[in-house]
Amino acid sequence: MIGGPHPMTPAPYRVRSRRPDRADTVTLTLEPVRGDCPPFRPGQFTMLYAPGVGEIAVSISGRARSGGYTQTIRAVGAVSAALCGKRPGDVVGVRGPYGRGWDVPAAAGLDVVVVAGGLGLAPLRPLVRALLRERPRHGRISVIAGSRAPGLLLYPQDLARWARQGADVRVTVDHPGHTWRGPVGLVTRLLDRIVFEPRRTCAFVCGPEPMMRAAAAELVRRGVAPGRVELSLERNMKCAVTRCGHCQLGPLFVCEDGPVLRYDRAAGLLEVREL
Amino acid sequence: MGPVVRERVIRFEEVPSADRLAGGWTDVQEPGRYRLAEGADEMIFSFAASPDSAKRYTQPPRQTLFRMRGEHVEEAEPDAPRVALLGVRAT
Numbered sequence: 001m002i003g004g005p006h007p008m009t010p011a012p013y014r015v016r017s018r019r020p021d022r023a024d025t026v027t028l029t030l031e032p033v034r035g036d037c038p039p040f041r042p043g044q045f046t047m048l049y050a051p052g053v054g055e056i057a058v059s060i061s062g063r064a065r066s067g068g069y070t071q072t073i074r075a076v077g078a079v080s081a082a083l084c085g086k087r088p089g090d091v092v093g094v095r096g097p098y099g100r101g102w103d104v105p106a107a108a109g110l111d112v113v114v115v116a117g118g119l120g121l122a123p124l125r126p127l128v129r130a131l132l133r134e135r136p137r138h139g140r141i142s143v144i145a146g147s148r149a150p151g152l153l154l155y156p157q158d159l160a161r162w163a164r165q166g167a168d169v170r171v172t173v174d175h176p177g178h179t180w181r182g183p184v185g186l187v188t189r190l191l192d193r194i195v196f197e198p199r200r201t202c203a204f205v206c207g208p209e210p211m212m213r214a215a216a217a218e219l220v221r222r223g224v225a226p227g228r229v230e231l232s233l234e235r236n237m238k239c240a241v242t243r244c245g246h247c248q249l250g251p252l253f254v255c256e257d258g259p260v261l262r263y264d265r266a267a268g269l270l271e272v273r274e275l
Numbered sequence: 276m277g278p279v280v281r282e283r284v285i286r287f288e289e290v291p292s293a294d295r296l297a298g299g300w301t302d303v304q305e306p307g308r309y310r311l312a313e314g315a316d317e318m319i320f321s322f323a324a325s326p327d328s329a330k331r332y333t334q335p336p337r338q339t340l341f342r343m344r345g346e347h348v349e350e351a352e353p354d355a356p357r358v359a360l361l362g363v364r365a366t
């Protein structure tokens with residue numbers, strides 16, 4: 001076809017490995033059947049197609065050593081459950097990467113606060129890795145991760161490695177159980193425990209929307225500039241290429257103008273309820 | 276495609292021959308009400324918007340984009356038959 005493949009046509013990718021993270025969540029490593037994985041920026045997503053079932057947006061949570069994408073999927077419905085059930089050797093469809101990712105260069109010379117709720121850690125993982133690869137370029141790097149319960153925490157090995165690499169990593173849970181000795185409650189409470197210079201800080205936040213609103217508002221209350229707080233929004237998407245309008249949020253198409261938006265731009269729009 | 280009377284409604288659908296066009300018919304529409312009526316003359320296009328729309332042909336609601344079998348992805352040829360649309364109403 002003239003001008004290359006249609007923008008809605010996926011490329012075949014093979015599942016190279018599958019790692020269960022939690023009862024309902026798996027991380028797949030995906031490699032193109034032909035050619036190389038296109039480069040991606042932290043915070044971008046792909047459209048993953050489970051053949052015969054459907055297509056959903058999933059963040060890229062890293063690049064595997066083999067060059068493929070790692071993507072972490074939680075089974076919440078038909079398509080995500082079908083993708084979670086894929087085994088090494090199976091083939092899925094991939095379009096993308098799409099969207100505007102985290103503004104990593106803007107963090108140079110600043111303290112960095114990363115706030116993740118649940119699966120929100122997935123799109124933040126490549127960001128934290130990028131920041132730590134260039135550790136001397138940044139001030140203090142703090143990572144706050146919230147989880148429903150200790151056993152549901154995502155990427156525990158990464159969190160431990162980031163702490164060894166010089167990040168201040170804090171974890172809080174909603175339901176501590178009997179063995180948890182760490183903090184309990186909202187991620188916003190942990191902002192008291194970490195050290196950052198608000199006027200020289202940028203923040204990257206991803207998680208359930210009420211948590212992002214609360215975290216961003218609290219960071220701004222402490223003096224972080226709203227333009228230096230970035231959030232990653234999840235809106236239902238169909239086409240991911242600004243044709244269908246499913247993800248429209250006020251004047252923005254989340255698939256192209258987002259999913260990462262600066263808080264000064266997103267704050268007013270977050271009040272608009274999803275239709 | 277054009278206006279054709281079927282089941283006492285002026286539909287916008289395939290016209291088998293010119294004498295099947297809705298000549299002499301009109302419709303009376305009000306909120307929540309639709310009635311076919313005899314027109315005053317042999318006008319063919321004397322009707323308001325039908326339950327069908329030309330948009331079905333200009334922007335088909337369903338279109339096969341590709342087929343995927345194993346690692347083979349095949350793009351579907353756009354299914355775009357040549358059609359003439361007669362009496363398209365602006366709504």
Ligand SMILES: Cc1cc2nc3c(=O)[nH]c(=O)nc-3n(C[C@H](O)[C@H](O)[C@H](O)COP(=O)(O)OP(=O)(O)OC[C@H]3O[C@@H](n4cnc5c(N)ncnc54)[C@H](O)[C@@H]3O)c2cc1C
Pocket residue numbers: 045054056057058059060072073074075076077078079080081119122123233234235236237259
């Ligand atoms: C930019 C972007 C990045 C995303 N990144 C990821 C990712 O990295 N990993 C991932 O697992 N998902 C991610 N999602 C969410 C994912 O796209 C949805 O979970 C998916 O569309 C659900 O489709 P489904 O057919 O499986 O379920 P559906 O049948 O569409 O939904 C089943 C049920 O689950 C509910 N549901 C749908 N989405 C969610 C959700 N996100 N959380 C809780 N309940 C939900 C629905 O309301 C419905 O009740 C991302 C979404 C966007 C827009």
